[in-house]
Amino acid sequence: MKLTDLSTIREIMTRHGVEFQKKFGQNFLISPAVPQKIADAAVESDSNTDQLRGILEIGPGIGTLTRELAERADKVIALEIDSSLIPILSETLADCPNVKVINQDVMKTDLAALCADEFISQGYSVSVAANLPYYITTPILMKLVESKLPLNTITVMIQKEVAARLCAPAGNSEYGAITASLSYYGKVERLFNVPAGCFLPAPKVDSTVIRIRLYDTPPVSVESEACLFRTIRGAFAQRRKTLANSLMTEFTQLGREAVQNAIVSAGLEPSVRGERLTLDDFARLADILYKCEIENN
Ligand code: SAM
Numbered sequence: 278m279k280l281t282d283l284s285t286i287r288e289i290m291t292r293h294g295v296e297f298q299k300k301f302g303q304n305f306l307i308s309p310a311v312p313q314k315i316a317d318a319a320v321e322s323d324s325n326t327d328q329l330r331g332i333l334e335i336g337p338g339i340g341t342l343t344r345e346l347a348e349r350a351d352k353v354i355a356l357e358i359d360s361s362l363i364p365i366l367s368e369t370l371a372d373c374p375n376v377k378v379i380n381q382d383v384m385k386t387d388l389a390a391l392c393a394d395e396f397i398s399q400g401y402s403v404s405v406a407a408n409l410p411y412y413i414t415t416p417i418l419m420k421l422v423e424s425k426l427p428l429n430t431i432t433v434m435i436q437k438e439v440a441a442r443l444c445a446p447a448g449n450s451e452y453g454a455i456t457a458s459l460s461y462y463g464k465v466e467r468l469f470n471v472p473a474g475c476f477l478p479a480p481k482v483d484s485t486v487i488r489i490r491l492y493d494t495p496p497v498s499v500e501s502e503a504c505l506f507r508t509i510r511g512a513f514a515q516r517r518k519t520l521a522n523s524l525m526t527e528f529t530q531l532g533r534e535a536v537q538n539a540i541v542s543a544g545l546e547p548s549v550r551g552e553r554l555t556l557d558d559f560a561r562l563a564d565i566l567y568k569c570e571i572e573n574n
Contacts (some may be wrong), residue, residue, distance in 0.1 A: 280341040280369060281309045286477060289339060289369070295361045297478060301438065302410025303359070305338045308475035311434075312408075315486055316345035316469055319406035319432035331401030333392070333428075335383045335417060336410055338362065340369035346406055347373040354395050358382045383417055389423050397427055405431040414439055415455060422462035422491070431463070431489040440467055440485035447555045454513040458506060460556045463491040497560035500567045508563040514549030520549050524566075531569055539565040 279285055286305060290296065297303045306312050320330055329351040337343040337355035341361060346353045353376045357366065358424070366378045379386075396403040405428060409417055414435045421431055435443075443459060444467045445451035457467060471484040499505045511527030512520055521537045529538055540547055543562040545554070554562070 278369060279309070280310070280339055280344065283307060283477060286339065289365055293361070295365060298359055298361075300393055300412075301359050302336075302412045303338060304408075304411075304476035304478060304480045306408060306475060307477045308339045308471075311406040311471055311475050312342040312345045314469065315342055315406060315408070315432060315434060316349050318486065318488055319346065319430065320349035320402055324536075328402040329400055331396040331403040333388075333403060333405050335405065335407040337366060337378065338408070339512050340366050342406065342408055343370060343376055343378075344373060347376045351375060352396070352399075352401055353377070354379065354385050354391065356381050356386060384413070384420060388420070388426055392426050392428075399473050402429055403427060404429045405433070407432075408434040408484075411436050411482075418443075418459070418489075419455075422459065422489075424434045426480075428491050430491065432468075432486065433488075434471060434484050434486045437470060437483040437485045440487050443487060448559075449531050450552065452552045453516075457509045457554070457556055459489070461495050461497070461502075461505065463489040465489050497556055498562050500564050505560060505563040506572070508566060509559050512554060512559070516551065519547070520545070520551050520554070521547060523551055528566055528570070531566070531573060535569050535573075536566070539569055 318331060332346045332350040334343055334346060334353055334355040337357050343353060343355050355378045357363065357378060357380055360380050363378065363380050367439045370376045370378065387438065392403050394413060405421060442451045442453055443456055443465050445456050466488050468486040468488055469484065473479045473483050507527045511524040514526040515523040521533060521540055524536050525533060535549055539562060542565050545558060545562065
């Protein structure tokens with residue numbers, strides 16, 4: 278069964294009385310090379326371990342990428358929110374005994390428990406692969422990294438503009454709070470672009486596949502992770518303002534003078550803007566602000 282064929286997709290969906298659900302960000306792949314390349318990237322990046330290779334897929338749709346993952350990995354767990362797709366997946370993945378589909382919303386799933394039960398306790402490594410629904414890309418990525426799962430890599434197709442933001446270096450206009458926050462958890466690489474015509478229905482935007490290699494230990498060490506993320510959030514809260522003014526949104530109680538002093542103590546120019554700060558800069562600044570807050574209390 279060739280799941281990237283337009284006629285096959287339409288036939289299966291019609292037979293099961295299923296329609297594309299815009300609210301779930303359903304744009305299915307119709308270019309055979311793309312799911313193959315995503316699966317290659319996701320599984321290859323996991324192959325430097327002696328363990329069995331486990332893949333957690335988010336949003337299998339009708340199973341196009343899932344089948345490619347199943348060919349390369351030892352076990353695939355696929356979380357699909359749309360219950361109407363489950364009978365289709367039973368059919369399209371009937372010959373893939375190493376795939377288990379779970380009808381669940383990834384945002385409501387206890388991913389740590391899932392990874393422990395399905396992968397780690399059974400001797401599998403675990404990486405994520407997905408053609409992510411656009412409407413919820415950033416929340417899913419943040420949930421994956423913030424849950425501190427034992428993941429090796431996250432290989433996902435996302436909107437091209439979002440990928441540009443996630444891969445931007447400090448100082449670039451695309452660099453923002455999400456870029457800096459994500460760089461605490463892993464190294465993001467841009468793999469390849471995918472034009473809108475490779476999907477059914479075609480979205481209005483092009484896509485990019487990125488891969489995040491998660492760090493075992495963060496590249497900076499801080500007194501308080503919560504304060505680091507507040508510092509990052511505060512620095513980008515008002516992008517047109519200077520760092521001190523923007524940080525005041527998160528550190529109001531400290532007062533402007535203390536915030537300005539913290540910036541100087543961190544070795545930064547008082548007039549600097551948040552987008553120029555590297556993760557190292559944020560870590561230094563966050564530790565000083567954290568100390569100020571403790572002394573203030
Ligand atoms: N993997 C398929 C492919 O590449 O052709 C489908 C990708 S489609 C862009 C996104 C998929 O994610 C859809 O099947 C959609 O129903 C599913 N989805 C959307 N929100 C979800 C959520 N919160 N949890 C799990 N799956 C979700």
